[in-house]
Amino acid sequence: MRPCFQANLIISEDRASLDATMDCKKILEELNLYIDGDLDRDLCERLEAHLKDCERCQIVLDTTKKTIQFYRDQAPLELPADVSERLHSVLRARWKRQ
Numbered sequence: 669m670r671p672c673f674q675a676n677l678i679i680s681e682d683r684a685s686l687d688a689t690m691d692c693k694k695i696l697e698e699l700n701l702y703i704d705g706d707l708d709r710d711l712c713e714r715l716e717a718h719l720k721d722c723e724r725c726q727i728v729l730d731t732t733k734k735t736i737q738f739y740r741d742q743a744p745l746e747l748p749a750d751v752s753e754r755l756h757s758v759l760r761a762r763w764k765r766q
């Protein structure tokens with residue numbers, strides 16, 4: 669059986685870091701869960717280890733957090749039921765027309 673050269677290469681290149689198995693794409697997929705605090709601890713630690721070394725993901729995380737914060741600050745926590753109902757019917761009508 670041939671050894672898996674690819675796996676050995678990744679591990680030796682990045683031995684000290686836990687993010688060897690987690691690339692940026694994976695990070696971005698889990699980012700929403702991470703921000704919401706819904707990520708399990710193991711994954712969360714690996715994500716944070718990756719973030720420490722990856723400026724690109726840090727920027728995405730930062731921007732996403734700020735965007736979420738912005739909308740949380742802007743929107744009331746709960747719309748009155750009638751407003752919510754009207755909003756939804758307008759949105760439904762829009763979607764149907766497209």
Ligand SMILES: [Zn+2]
Nearest residue numbers: 692722724725
């Ligand atoms: Zn990254």
